[in-house]
Structure formats: C-alpha cells, structure tokens
Amino acid sequence: MTKQSLVKFWIAPASACLLALGVALACAGDWGEEYGTSNFAPEAFVDSSFSPFFLSNQFYYKIGHEESQDQRFNNSNAAAWTAWLGDAAKPEVGFLLEKASAGSIDSTLLFAEGKLSTPSPAFIGASWLQKKSDKKWQAFLGYLQLAKKAELFALNNIEYSWDYDNKKPKATFDATLFNQQAQKGAASGDVFLRQRYWFQWIRSLFFNGEAAEVVQRFKNYPAAFPKNEMYYRCMAYTAGALRQLKNYTQANYYYSLVYANCNALKTAAHYSFHPQEEKDWNATLALCTNANEKATLWQMLGIFYADEQRSMREIYQLDPKSDKIDLLLARAINKYEQKFSSSSELYVPIDSAKLRGTYAFVTNVAASGNTLHPWIWQMAAGYLNFLDKKYALASSWYEKARKSLPEANALAKAQLRLLQLINFIGRTNLADTKLENTILPDLQWLGSRSPSDLPDFRYADALAWVKNTLARKYQKQKELVKSECFVSKTSFYASRKNCELMKAFLLKPGKTPFEQLCADWSAIKAENIFEYQAVQLAFADSIAPAINLMQQAASAATVQLAGNPFNGRINDCHDCDHAAPQKIKYSKLSFLQKLAEMEDKVKAGQEIYTNALLLGNGFYNMSHYGNARYFYEGKIIGESMSSPFYLDSIFRPMLTDMRLATKYYSLALQNASSDEQRAKCQLLLAKCQRNQWYNDYIYSNEKKKYDEGEMINLRALTRFAELRKYSNTQYYREAIKECGYLAMYVR
C-alpha cells in the first residue's frame, strides 16, 4: 500500500569516494552468469527465502538492486484483509488498498454511514457496497481513511529523477490528529484492527516524531498481538529509530530478528544492518536469548561481510544442526569453485589460506556427520576434493551423499549425478570402451537437457568441461575424429585426410551408441565438410568437382549470394551490389554452375573477352575482397569476418588470393578488342594488384593487426602506368573520378 524506507534519508555515496571493489567473480560480468563458474546450485538445499543472498556479482542474486519497497506488502496485506473480511471480498480489497484515492474512501465511508446519498463515482456498481452496513466493512474503510493519509509522509520516492521536490525531506506533516486516531484505533476492539493501528502509530512516529518516541512506543507493544509481519514491520521502524539514536547494538539485534522472521523485510534488514565497532557487535551477540538468534547474527556477518568461513565455524559451534549454516556453505563452495575452469582439464591456479581453510572445515564437518542434513556436507566435501583433483576421495563422499539424498529433491539428485560424472571422467586416464559405456547414459542425459527442465540446475560449465576433457583424452590417444566430435578445431580440417576420416565416421552406418553420441554432439556435420571441400576446389579452379561436392552439401548449396557475383566495379562497394536489383539470384551451387558454363565457353573459344572478364569478376567476388563472401562462409571456415586478420590463418591465403581473378582478367585483356575494354581490364587488374599488396605487406604481418590503415605504396601499382595509356577513353575518365588511388597516382 505504501512505500517504506527504514532510514529517513537515502544517503548516496559521494562521487569522490566511489570505488566499488567487490568480490570479482572469475568469468562473471557482461557475458557470464552472475555467479561466475558454477556446478553447485544453492537452490538444491538452501531455503528460497535466502536467494537474494546467494553468491552473485549483482547486489542481490537475480534481483540486482531491490526496488520492491512500494509493493512488497501488497499481497500479504490484501490476503490478511480478505481473510478478515471474508473470502468474497477478495477482488475489491486489493483495489481499495492499492489504487483507491483517499477522497473516494472518504466519500464512500460517509455513504456507508448513511451521511451521503451516493458513494464515490469510482465505486458505483461495486458489489461490496451492498455490505455498507457491515461493521467490518465500515471498520476497514475507517482504517483505510487513516492509512491513505500516511502516504503523505511514508511514501518515499527513491527512484532517480531530476525533480528536487522528490528528494527533499518531506515537508513537516502535522501528525497530531493522525497519531490520536491511530492511538485510538490501537486501544480497543478487534486484535487484527488494533495491531494495524499500532503499526500506523509507530510508523507515523518514525516519520513525524522523535526517534526516542518510536523506541518507547515499541517497548509498550502489546504482548497479546501475534508476532506476525505487522509486528516485524514495527520492529524494523524501531530498529531504524535506534540507528538514528546511534544505538547500533540494539538496532542490529532488531534487524537480525526482522531478517530471521520476516521474509519480505530480509533485504531491508540486510542493508540496514551495520555494526560499527567490535564492541557493539559483541554487545549485540550478548542480547541474543538463544543460540538460534546468535546463529542468525553470524549468518548475517558471513553473508554481508563475506566471511563465510568464520561464520560457519561459529554457527557450527553453537549448534551443528542449525540450518543457518547451509547458505554460508553454498556461498563458500561457490567461491571455491571459481578455480574450476571449463575450458581446461586443469584448474585456474587459485590457492590461498582461505580456500584451504574452507576445505579443512567442510571435510571435517562432513566427516563428523552431525549436521542437520549430512548429505549436503558429503556432496560439498566430494566436490571440493574433485576441485583439488582428489578423485578417489571425492568419489567416496559422493557415494555417501547418494545414499541419504532425499528422493524428492530432483535438483540435488541431478547435481550429484553431474558431479559424479565429471569426477569419474576426471579420475579415468584412458578413454576406452569401458569408460565410454559407463558414461554413455549420463552423457545422453546431459546432452538432452533443456534449461526449462530444472531451471536452477547449473550444468553448462560441467558440460563444457566434459567436452573439453574428452576431446583432450582422445587427442592424446590419437583418436582425432572422436576428439573433433567433442571440440571442433578449424586446424583439423586443414588436412584432407582428416576431412575424409571425419566424413566417413559421420556417414558410417551401424554406429555404436557411443559413436552415435559423438556424431550427434559434433558441431560439424558431413554436409559442412562437403560444402567446405567444394569451396576449396572452387578456389583451386576445379569447378566440376566442386559442383559435385556442393550438391552433397544439403541446404548450404542453396544459400543465396547477397549480390551479383559477376559485377566488376571501379570501386568495390559490397553494400551497393547487395542492394542493387538482381534479375538472377545466384546460390552457392548455381554460381559454381555458371562459372563452369563460362569456362566451357572460354575453352571453346566463344566470346572469350566477355566470358573471361566475367570469370575474373566471379573469382574476384568469391574472394574476401569481393561481394560474395557468403560463398565461402560456412561452419568450418567461419562467418562475418570483416578483415582478413579475422580469417583463420589457415584459410587466409586461399581466401585473399588474387591469382585466379588476375588470370582471367589477363585473358580478357589479351582478347580485348577496343581501348575501352583494355582500360577496363587494366583497372580490374590494378585492383587485384592493390589487394595483393595488402596481402603481402599488411595481412601477412600480425603486428599490423591494429594498424590496417597503412597507405599503399602507389609505386607498387604498376598497372596504373598501363592504364594511363588509355587516358583518352571514357572508362579512364570515369575511373579517375571514382578511384582515389588512381587520381593520386596520376598526381
């Protein structure tokens, strides 16, 4: 109903001292998950009310900055009033609490009391108006009348805005009458109503009165009232008042009770909990009436000040069976596992006394077996041993955990199965049939998972680790095809033999189940290899065999090229070619077929100039410099590489080579019949010469990767001298207007 703030003023840090140096989670950030690298979901065993405090690079896990202060009680308020008024009231209660204006409540109350002949226009026709003589409804409206007034002081807009009025402390609200009404309502009648009036009274004192008054009022809080959300909301305001009075000892104690007993206020209690000195912290501990309250304080310290290890030890000493330790354990493990690297069989070498302390504590507690849920500790101890590559120890802990893990806990079961799988792979040296048959069902299970199956299940890093680790094992055993199935490497396809072996494996009938899994997991399918080999042949000017292979490349063969691959421009402009109307759209296959047709014509001596020129354009355009890069792009060669530097160095020479284009342009030149034609051939040859200069002096030198803009040595462009011989042609005149290099050369 109203927005809350536990401190009167939202204090933002001053710019001069802003330095956020939080815990940096490896791999987390813009690209990774908020919890970094993880195979250990806290959701498997920690109560969901603690989820904001799971390890995260955000302020609160899955929330970021919590901004629900104006809504966090909406549901519980509506539910409480509905229960009190009777179920039939459900639809209206939420509206009246959250949306109805103060004015409409005023007039409707007068109507209900018979003092007005019509209700507020907002409510005309509302079914609940029939109950206007119902005492409970009248009491509800009477309460609402007061509660709506509280919005004048209790609403506190903390959203950033350029409006200073929102930021200023509220204008003084004369709460005398408000407090009298709240006090009167709190004094007699139904406990449900009285408790709510008490809340209004305390909150009004917090915002409009002195902090000491709030504390005094809360001391007199009637013992007969239930210890429910209303009670803890009052306690939270009292804690805020105590903080203003610099009584941090008592304030923090109250915040810990609020944190433990009121889920809606857990985050609010969290950011308000601030022990100042060791003295007040110890004094707060001394206020606790039992070990459970102390455990809450230690849990808060462990989470809010990132000292999980100390907190776990303290809670364990207080009560080994306390469930408050679980959250700390999850955070400690999530920190420890940042050393896990999915991309390597080894681990990121992070080691510190702190991590060693975590290992010692967790394994000792697991061994003692005296916690509330020993399987959690056994699973954790197993995982820490796995992370330290003590696979045999890990295995025995996992086995113990498996025996007592609750059957109904699907997430924990999945997690344990995953951890056992990676431990088994980790401890097995040889990737032989025995290993394959053992892990096959788990791999099939892992590979078929969808994120919606168990949304909190963290398996992506483990899956990547499995693939990397198996690929490495097979590589070591010289089983290159299986290795390639788990992790694809471009360099594998540099060898023709590898391509053929891979194709044979992928197309082999009667695969074993494990081989089938390898084929299914392989990022490269047989058609990708056919396509890739067709491209290689095309770049070797073996067009007929290229067509044959491209026909086996499934859908890749029909991929359309963006522009007409037979265009030859003075200035390359791929976007212009792609946008230009094209009567014929060429696919990868039909482009090859057209090349073959033209080559046949050249061989037959038909229109050699025209066909050779178009062939030159075709070979030019299918290179990296041309408008038809789609021709070579595919799963093996890669896609969308804007600079030759981004092409894999294995393919760069082939894809940037100008020899074929030069060959056919030269043939066209030999068969040209006019100076216009000769001028054109010379210009197109000059373009090839320019590109070759870039290949030789820029793109073959990795050091120039970030300095591609080097000016070409114009003297290298000897073709321009040839072109100048045709300076009387129309083509030359156009070329000198459009081609900056030529213009510079001439100058």
Added chain:
Amino acid sequence: MPSARLPQILLIVSCTIFFSCQQRSKSMSFYYWRTQFFMDSSEQQVLRDNQVNKLYIRYFDIDFPKEDTAPAPVGILQWNQQPLTPEVIPVVYIKNRVFQKLNTAGIRALAAHTHDLISQISKAKQVVHNEVQFDCDWTDSTRIAFFHFIETYRGLSQQIISVTIRLHQVKYHDRTGVPPADRGVLMYYNMSDINPGNRNSIYDKIIADNYVKYLSAYPMQLDLALPIFAWGLQVRDGKVVKLLNKMNYLHFETDSNFQPLPNHRFLAKQSCFHGGYYFIAGDEIKTEHVEEKELMEMVDQVNKYSNGRIRDLIFYELDKENLSLYDKAIFGKILDRTR
C-alpha cells in the same frame, strides 16, 4: 554574461604583465562534498579562522549506467543547515561515461535538467550564485560532448562556468583540448592508481614532477585544489578490496585489534568491526593522506611553473575527520606560500 575565451586569454596576459606592480590577493576556500549539508562547530570554526567567504558545494553527481536510457542525478544534496559563507558555488560531478553515448539533443536535455536541478537546490536555501563548476574527467572520446555541454549550459544559465582540470589534461592539452570554460581548477591530487603497495595514490612526487612542468603552457586561468583528505585501503591477499572512506591512521592507532606497521599501515590481528567496516584477520590497512610538508612541496612545485597565475586556493575537502590531521594554522601558511 561571462567573458568569451579570447578576451579572457588577453586578460591573463595583461595580468601577467602587470603582476610585478599589482599584487593580487588570493583567497582560500573549501570543497564541501557530503550529501547532507551540515557543518559541525570545528568545520565552521575553520571557515571563520581563515575568513573563508566562498564554499564549493557538491550538489549532485550525474551518472548514466549502461542499462539506463538517460543520464540521471545521483546523491542529491540535502540541506540541513543554511550555508554560512556569503558565496556558494555549486559543483556537479559528471561521470565520464555520461558523455560516451549522448547526441546533441541528449546534451541539450542534460544541460537543461542540470540547470533546473541546480536552481531548485539553490532555491531551497535562497542561495544566489553566479558561477557553477563541473567536475568531469573527460577523455579524448568524450571531449567534444563535454565541451558542447559546457557551452550549452552557459547559454542556458548565463553564468560563469569553471571546470576541474586533471594533470594529464594539462600535459596533453593539445590532444584532450582546453574546455570552453571561464576558468579551471587544477586538481593536484589523485595522481596514481589506488594500489596496495607503498605509492601514495593521492600525491606522488615523481608523477607530479613529470606533469607539473606543462602548467606554464596551459592556456587558462587556474585555481589550485589541494588534498587534505585521507582514506584507508583494505588490502587482502595483495589486492585492494575496499576503500575505507575518511578512515585515517588515527582511527587505527587506538584500536588494539590492529598492529601498527611502518608507513601508517596496520595489520588486523583478528577479525573485527571497526569504523563501520569489517576486517578479516590478516587484512592490511594502508592509510593515505598528504602531510603538511608535502602540501608545502606541492605548492612549491606549482609555483615553479604557474608563472604566478594561480588565482585562488581550494582545499578538498572540508570535513572534521580531515581537519583532525592538520595544525589549525596550516591553511594560512599554504595560502601565503602560493604565488
């Protein structure tokens, strides 16, 4: 209407020519950088003792987080007291990233919002001012946007605009440009990165020597801002994990949970709370501040290259915790030493 750039440069030249026969009197002021405006008696006393007539008050910051669609003010000043000096100069700190993705229309809107909010804050305490200061560590990539903002703001407000100038902007001014402001404040602090080692991040003589010599060629009249602040750096496993705002060595000397080490460093003997911060046993605390003799050294460095062009002196920042580190007479001594 503030003076345009060219006449201003002429003015500087003429001031320099007549410097020998017309001694300028310099004034002293302070930055007030907290979000709640309330000065305690020791802070007020410093203003009285040094006849400070002018206070630079941080009104708000402006940030533009990457997930947001527009820049917004952060940490807006709340008045809990009437400012005591006759003159107040609002200061707005603008994060450099604000200017990384603003187009011309966005800059216009930002200038209008900023002008409006500054006016609202001043109006709340009937503060009248004819100058506004912008603090932004602009870079090559944001220079054009920031400079355009300054010009737009001046057009809207018709007020004098001053800006903070970092040492690297002095050295590389031919690359980073000189802002189209009426004057600048040389921020003579925060010279080195926050680091766990022995280098003082607030003042580092070697770095200062390296940069200050370019001051003589800087084409703008400057005030000089000197650091009287202190902070602590919480160091764990060789890395700075937290900046302990306004925690100086005096705060640790008296707490038996900390063992003093050389160079105003301390070791947390056991895990404990102190000053609202939590320390884990083994944490090291490196406290940083600039001592009186270093402040004098800084003034000498600036004097050597300023050609007597420093107008006023501003201390960062007025806060009782900072004042506790210095002798009362220090501010006057530094002012007297500044040429």
